[in-house]
Amino acid sequence: MTSALSLRPVSRAEHLAFVGSRPSVSHMQLPSWGEVKPDWEAESLGWFDEEGRVVGAGLVLLRAVPRVKRYLAYLPEGPAIDWHDPEPERWLGPLLAYLKGRGAFAVKMGPPVVVRRWSAEAVKEAIADPAARRLRDVPETSYEAGAAGLADRLRRAGWRQAAPGGEAGFAAGQPRYVFQVPFAGRSLDEIHRGLNQQWRRNVKKAEKAGVKVVQGGYDDLPAFYGLYTETAERDRFIARPLSYFQRMWTALTAEHPDRMRLYLAQHDGDLLAAATMLTVGDHVWYSYGASTGRKREVQPNNAMQWRMMCDAHDLGAAVYDFRGITDTLEESDHLLGLLRFKVGTGGEAVEYLGEWDFPLNKLLHKAFGLYMARR
Incomplete structure (x- = not known):
């Protein structure tokens, strides 16, 4: 018989100690992430086995419903538990019971579980195929069999899977589809050879043109933000305020001095591109990027990304x-150009299990959904 697990709030130190024991967890499951989200109440939770050892941890964000003292509980890209356990109820049962006691009317989580992968070549062929409308309809390069079983068990337990959305990587909540470049066991030369011809040419062109990529700091965030708002207008997304990035920097670097980095691509004194990079364990994320429409011919974005990839490799x-x-793979989609840019790195498209909801109070859950839809 499988042993029972208990759950209770844990200290910041306990939470970070567990994170440090794993290869990596999402940056959104760190204690510091709660400080980035001041509109939410944050709490660190820990799962314990019968011997009192911490075997799982998660950051839960609690958002109060207007005029009602009830909460939406959200664990973005988490929790960090054993998702391969054939009995996920051992983990999720105590979580639901605790959060119901905290006044939650619904729980939303994003299991960090990979479902499918597509090689860069497979994505490239799909983009070129006029019959291919969406990545989810294209045959995958590899498939994680256990993910389907987990999804079935979650559904049977009452969890509901959120729809992928029209712009799955950029919709509300966390992205279900991402693009990753595997580094494990590969030299930097091998990673460079994995770039397509256009990428390698652009990196060389930027170097010959004199593009300099440097690391910035907190004081450079306003300069990054100027490019970011220009990018938001051009790519049609709603920009976050400068204070959001300042909170990110302060919170994440206080937790670990190298948790967040800022990169700036310059040419003859002009700032042309900038990006933030996050690191937790052996996982490195390109987090937010920004660029100007000026001097695109000197290829600052390729130069900046290659420098970030080199530094990520150095970090292990x-x-x-x-x-x-x-x-979406259709030419009319304004985000297709960004997908092409990422595919040029020779990595792989990855589909995660997506976000899941558990309505603890179905009436309030439905009312909250209507409220969010009207916003």
Whole structure:
């Protein structure tokens, strides 16, 4: 018989100690992430086995419903538990019971479980195929059999899978489709050879043109932000305020001095591109990127990304994560160009299990959904 697990709040130190015992967890499951989200109440939770050892941890964010003292409980890209356990109820049962006691009317989580992968070549062929409308409809290069079983068990237990959305990498919540470059066991030369011809040419072109990529700091965030708002207008997304990035920097670097980095690509004194990079264990994320429409011919974005990839390799990264991609393959999609850019690195498109909801109070859950839809 499988032993029971208990759950209770844990200290920041206990939470970080567990994170340090694993190869990596999402940056959104760190204690510091709660400080980045001041509109949410944050709490660290720990799972304990019968011998009192911490065997899982998660950051839960609690958002109060207007005029009602009830909460939406959210574990973005988490929790960090054993998702291969054939009995996920051992983990999720105590979580639901605790959060119900905290006044939650619904729980949302994002299991960090991979379902399918597509090689760069497979994605490239899909983009070129006029019959291919969405990545999810294209045959995968590899498939994680256990993910389907987990999804079935979650459904049977009452969890509901959130729809992927039209722009799956960029919709509300966390991206279901991402693009990653595997680094484990590969030399930097091998990673460079994995770039397509256009990428290698652009990196060389930037170097010959004199593009300089440097690391910035907190004081450089306003300069990054200027490019970021220009990018938001051009690519049609809603920009976060500068204070969000300042909170990110302060919270994450206080937790670990190298948790967050800022990179700036310059040419003859002009700032042309900038990006943030996050590191937890052996997983490195390209987090937010920004660029100007000026001087695109000197290829600052390729230069900046290659410098970030080199530094990630030096840090011992097992994977360089480009984060969200669109699931849509149609030429009319304004995000297709970004997908093409990422595919040029020779990595792979990855589909995660997506986000799941458990309504603890079905009436309030439905009302909250209607409220969010009207916003």
